[in-house]
Amino acid sequence: MALQKDFLWGGATAANQCEGAYLEGGRGLANVDVIPHGELRPQVMRGLYTMDRIDENQYYPALKGIDFYHHYKEDIALFAEMGFKTFRMSIAWSRIFPKGDEEEPNEEGLKFYEDVFKECKKYEIEPLVTITHFDCPMHLINTYGGWKNRKMIDFYKRLVTVLFTRYKDLVKYWITFNEINMILHLPFMGAGLHFEENEDQTQAKYVSAHHELVASAWATKIAHEINPDNMIGCMMAAGNYYPYSCMPEDVWAALGKDRENMMFIDVQARGYYPNYALKFFEREGIHFDISDEDREILKNHTVDFISFSYYSSRCITTQEGVGETIGNAFKGTKNPYLKSSEWGWQIDPLGLRITMNTLYDRYQKPLFIVENGLGANDVLLEEEIDGYRVSDDYRISYLKEHIKAFKAAVEEDGVDLLGFTPWGCIDLVSASTGEMAKRYGFIYVDRHNDGSGTMQRYKKKSFYWYKDVIASNGEKL
Numbered sequence: 401m402a403l404q405k406d407f408l409w410g411g412a413t414a415a416n417q418c419e420g421a422y423l424e425g426g427r428g429l430a431n432v433d434v435i436p437h438g439e440l441r442p443q444v445m446r447g448l449y450t451m452d453r454i455d456e457n458q459y460y461p462a463l464k465g466i467d468f469y470h471h472y473k474e475d476i477a478l479f480a481e482m483g484f485k486t487f488r489m490s491i492a493w494s495r496i497f498p499k500g501d502e503e504e505p506n507e508e509g510l511k512f513y514e515d516v517f518k519e520c521k522k523y524e525i526e527p528l529v530t531i532t533h534f535d536c537p538m539h540l541i542n543t544y545g546g547w548k549n550r551k552m553i554d555f556y557k558r559l560v561t562v563l564f565t566r567y568k569d570l571v572k573y574w575i576t577f578n579e580i581n582m583i584l585h586l587p588f589m590g591a592g593l594h595f596e597e598n599e600d601q602t603q604a605k606y607v608s609a610h611h612e613l614v615a616s617a618w619a620t621k622i623a624h625e626i627n628p629d630n631m632i633g634c635m636m637a638a639g640n641y642y643p644y645s646c647m648p649e650d651v652w653a654a655l656g657k658d659r660e661n662m663m664f665i666d667v668q669a670r671g672y673y674p675n676y677a678l679k680f681f682e683r684e685g686i687h688f689d690i691s692d693e694d695r696e697i698l699k700n701h702t703v704d705f706i707s708f709s710y711y712s713s714r715c716i717t718t719q720e721g722v723g724e725t726i727g728n729a730f731k732g733t734k735n736p737y738l739k740s741s742e743w744g745w746q747i748d749p750l751g752l753r754i755t756m757n758t759l760y761d762r763y764q765k766p767l768f769i770v771e772n773g774l775g776a777n778d779v780l781l782e783e784e785i786d787g788y789r790v791s792d793d794y795r796i797s798y799l800k801e802h803i804k805a806f807k808a809a810v811e812e813d814g815v816d817l818l819g820f821t822p823w824g825c826i827d828l829v830s831a832s833t834g835e836m837a838k839r840y841g842f843i844y845v846d847r848h849n850d851g852s853g854t855m856q857r858y859k860k861k862s863f864y865w866y867k868d869v870i871a872s873n874g875e876k877l
């Protein structure tokens with residue numbers, strides 16, 4: 401059994417990491433605009449720094465991104481040349497509602513995405529749209545406290561109603577929140593949370609998560625009412641935890657860490673909080689109101705598909721003195737059997753197959769790999785060597801092994817997989833570093849950490865390789 405004929409090959413981006421034009425077209429200021437790169441970044445992303453200590457006028461690479469806002473036609477033409485069937489992108493909330501709590505949307509923002517979707521359709525590329533990818537208008541944070549506030553559910557409902565109505569004939573695949581479990585690790589970036597000095601952060605994170613989960617279920621309901629063909633997905637930062645040893649305590653710790661992540665998807669895919677989560681809340685003294693209406697919405701409006709990012713598996717131990725590693729904001733135990741990327745993210749293709757089997761066994765809903773890839777410090781050569789200015793064989797080899805792994809999950813294990821959109825199909829600003837140097841693309845963008853560069857696009861070696869992969873529906877790797 402090969403991959404299905406209409407398998408959705410493509411690539412993934414997010415508004416805040418590629419669009420730029422952060423105050424053009426009536427867009428309002430968003431959390432992602434005030435997260436600096438450099439030393440302060442981790443603390444700001446975690447909600448530990450007050451906004452008045454951040455200089456909004458300082459240069460941050462994300463403010464200009466790769467200027468997708470003005471280059472989208474050129475970029476989508478390049479995606480089409482590779483044969484993309486789908487293109488994952490996100491909406492900047494503050495383009496649609498610059499402050500977030502207005503009654504009426506900003507027409508210029510709506511028109512921009514309409515043009516982008518139409519451009520995709522010109523090439524028969526199916527847009528896959530993340531409604532919020534690390535994105536929240538600053539006004540909602542300053543006035544309401546971000547997702548801590550239940551009112552956010554109503555603002556989000558207003559946003560999605562506008563989107564589903566306006567793009568009814570252009571977009572079918574939607575993702576409600578990018579990496580919803582990331583709220584536990586990057587709460588300011590993920591949900592606009594900023595903590596007061598003695599605030600109970602765990603409590604605040606889970607309250608906010610509840611609001612997002614309810615908002616996500618409302619979005620599913622509204623999407624299906626507006627167009628029954630709409631397909632709504634949840635999205636998690638995935639990657640199973642391995643016990644470092646077969647010591648029962650390590651196995652138990654790994655189960656606990658998996659549950660911490662899976663809880664979000666359990667609610668979105670099964671429609672209720674699992675008992676282990678309710679017990680955890682009780683134990684930790686975490687309180688939030690789950691109204692009857694919340695329960696009803698969660699239960700009756702579960703997602704249509706499970707999408708996820710996968711960069712690495714994770715490992716955990718209870719033993720002391722074992723080396724640590726970090727990958728995609730998750731700290732863990734270093735797995736001695738795996739190699740790492742330049743940024744220390746451990747590389748584990750078989751872990752993708754394991755993760756897919758876990759997710760499919762647990763939810764029995766179609767999966768969608770909407771992020772995967774290798775961040776690397778690509779070099780643009782002065783002149784072509786063998787026809788390329790960027791010879792990214794390391795990226796080709798990473799992706800090849802991960803494609804083999806997901807094909808095995810489909811072909812040998814029977815997992816239902818809708819598509820594959822590797823992350824940063826065109827170079828863009830990195831989420832963890834806020835810089836340009838960590839590149840994932842098939843397309844190189846001449847843009848650098850210090851703001852220099854022409855913004856010119858160059859096809860890397862992987863561009864031609866991926867084109868063949870798509871043309872052969874994954875047979876030719």
Ligand code: BGP
Pocket residue numbers: 414417578579637709728771775823829830831832833838
């Ligand atoms: C995920 C995010 C993306 C993306 C990716 C790679 O967590 O959803 O936005 O950036 O990680 O991370 P980085 O850019 O830090 O390498």
